[in-house]
Amino acid sequence: MKVLVTGGAGYIGSHTVLCLLQSNHQVIVYDNLCNSSEESLTRVQKLTGKQLEFVEGDIRDTTKLDAVFDNHKIDAVIHFSALKAVGESAQIPLSYYQNNVHGSVCLLEVMQKHQVQNFIFSSSATVYGEENDIPYVETMKLGTPSSAYGASKVMVERIMADQALANNKFRGVSLRYFNPIGAHPSGIIGEDPKGIPNNLLPFVAQVAVGKRDKLSIFGDDYDTEDGSCERDYLHVMDLAEGHVAALDWLNANSDFTGVEAFNLGTGKGISVFKIVAAFEKAVHKTIPYHVSPRRSGDLSAFWANAQKASSQLNWQAKRSLNDMMEDTWRWQSNNPNGYDV
Numbered sequence: 001m002k003v004l005v006t007g008g009a010g011y012i013g014s015h016t017v018l019c020l021l022q023s024n025h026q027v028i029v030y031d032n033l034c035n036s037s038e039e040s041l042t043r044v045q046k047l048t049g050k051q052l053e054f055v056e057g058d059i060r061d062t063t064k065l066d067a068v069f070d071n072h073k074i075d076a077v078i079h080f081s082a083l084k085a086v087g088e089s090a091q092i093p094l095s096y097y098q099n100n101v102h103g104s105v106c107l108l109e110v111m112q113k114h115q116v117q118n119f120i121f122s123s124s125a126t127v128y129g130e131e132n133d134i135p136y137v138e139t140m141k142l143g144t145p146s147s148a149y150g151a152s153k154v155m156v157e158r159i160m161a162d163q164a165l166a167n168n169k170f171r172g173v174s175l176r177y178f179n180p181i182g183a184h185p186s187g188i189i190g191e192d193p194k195g196i197p198n199n200l201l202p203f204v205a206q207v208a209v210g211k212r213d214k215l216s217i218f219g220d221d222y223d224t225e226d227g228s229c230e231r232d233y234l235h236v237m238d239l240a241e242g243h244v245a246a247l248d249w250l251n252a253n254s255d256f257t258g259v260e261a262f263n264l265g266t267g268k269g270i271s272v273f274k275i276v277a278a279f280e281k282a283v284h285k286t287i288p289y290h291v292s293p294r295r296s297g298d299l300s301a302f303w304a305n306a307q308k309a310s311s312q313l314n315w316q317a318k319r320s321l322n323d324m325m326e327d328t329w330r331w332q333s334n335n336p337n338g339y340d341v
């Protein structure tokens with residue numbers, strides 16, 4: 001298939017592009033590089049020995065986007081592009097709604113104009129909000145996420161549902177990611193956060209490489225086994241393969257129209273203390289840390305019910321926690337400054 005990948009130069013996008021090329025799909029990446037570097041795509045092409053086309057552009061620039069659809073017969077769109085920092089979304093909510101919600105509408109409009117119906121969206125476990133019990137199941141009513149970032153994901157899921165009601169050819173898949181970590185096992189591509197990392201694993205890895213002094217563990221007084229928060233961490237390569245599985249599913253179900261959501265997670269929660277211990281064991285380094293107050297907006301624990309992806313997409317997260325730690329470290333230690341070489 002010819003697949004347009006928005007946000008394909010970013011962390012999850014670049015790993016997915018690699019898997020798409022390896023599965024013999026043709027790829028056009030459309031990215032404004034606001035949180036990424038074209039170097040990730042250069043490396044993906046070297047790793048796979050295959051070519052992709054890159055267009056630098058913003059999804060809200062519908063003239064440029066339209067030209068891409070004019071120049072290519074696109075079969076499917078995988079839509080990664082978004083702003084994704086939960087804390088920042090409280091400071092500049094309008095930028096988040098503008099980029100994530102308005103940007104998605106622009107993309108769907110151009111798709112509609114060109115009669116492209118296959119749409120795979122990067123959603124998030126955050127759409128379940130605080131209201132739902134764990135583990136999260138796709139049949140649950142969506143919650144009210146505390147952040148503007150989370151709300152933007154709920155809104156795009158709603159927009160997809162409305163679009164499917166209005167257009168009986170629309171074929172949408174919403175992939176609700178849990179906590180992706182790790183890197184390609186080569187250590188050649190990985191996650192390259194700008195500034196101080198917000199997420200746990202990038203921060204741990206930067207402590208290990210000597211870029212940060214110590215980790216703050218946000219709270220040890222939660223109602224969990226060891227008092228720290230529990231999350232469903234999955235390997236980014238498993239997540240990337242989940243997108244190829246979703247494309248295969250769309251192809252195999254040619255009668256399908258509407259929107260279908262799938263959780264992509266392992267189905268298991270792991271605590272922050274356990275993550276730190278697993279990293280130390282895998283890479284033989286000590287991570288200095290201290291316990292600091294809870295981070296506002298953090299839920300104590302959540303993980304996926306991953307049955308639906310297993311039974312319908314034939315997808316399961318198969319890499320181990322040790323793989324996630326070793327691969328994170330290979331990437332971080334070989335590229336202490338990320339893609340800035």
Ligand code: NAD
Pocket residue numbers: 006007008009010011012013030031032033034035036037057058059060079080081082083084099103122123124125177178179180
């Ligand atoms: P990322 O920031 O590495 O990738 C996003 C990419 O989109 C970047 O390359 C950025 O330059 C691009 N982009 C942003 N706004 C754009 C615009 N207006 N036009 C064109 N390109 C634009 O983030 P990621 O971690 O790879 O996340 C990918 C997607 O997955 C996002 O939608 C994110 O919300 C979602 N998601 C991420 C996580 C996670 O923990 N990383 C979890 C759940 C969902």
Ligand code: WQD
Pocket residue numbers: 084086123124125126178179180198199200201203215216217218219229230231272295298
């Ligand atoms: C994991 C755990 C922190 C950093 C976020 C978004 C979510 C999704 C994934 C996009 C938490 C603790 C963290 C640190 C810590 N993104 N932590 N010290 O918050 O589960 O999810 O990213 O959709 O929507 O909310 O991930 O990696 O930030 O935190 O103790 O320096 O690590 O409290 O328990 P989170 P995270």
